[in-house]
Amino acid sequence: MAQAIKLSKQTFKKIEAEWFNYHQTLKEIAMLREEIHNPHIEQTDDERLVIEGNKSTFEPSSPTEKIATRLTTNKQLNYLCEVTDAIEQVYQALPHHHQKLVRVRFWSKNRNLTWDGIAEELNVSRRQAIRWRDEIIHLTNEVLGWR
DSSP states (O other), X not given: OOOOOOOOHHHHHHHHHHHHTXXXXXXXXXXXXXXXXXXXXXXXXXXXXXXXXXXXXXXXXXXXXXXXXXXXHOHHHHHHHHHHHHHHXXXXXXXXXXXXXXXXXXXXXXXXXXXXXXXXXXXXXXXXXXXXXXXXXXXXXXXXXXX
8 A cells, every 4th residue: 555645834825825816827828828819019039049149949930839839838737737637536535524614725715714613614623624624735736646
């Protein structure tokens, strides 16, 4: 049986923050995609040569190819998509009571709820609610493969 990897406090907090920011991250992804699809200023071939120097690079010629290349090579977009995909994958695999915890703890407009308030909302003990949160974070880490 594989032994669970002990998460560092920083990794745990980072993954938890990604759950809190999930909906904002989706908006950011949409914005990045929009910027890639509709760039404000298109570089000319001469400007590209000045920027790239003597490097010979593959530059797609059609607008559709250019957009597809920008979408697949944008590191920030790829990172954000990787995180949201992992969250979606974990969320879909969770039992309904764990999903409710996600909605109450991470996605609720009322983020002032204490663990006692969350537990009451879920009809479980405070400790059980925290255990479920820990499971969710660890599952997310397994999907992301972070250390």
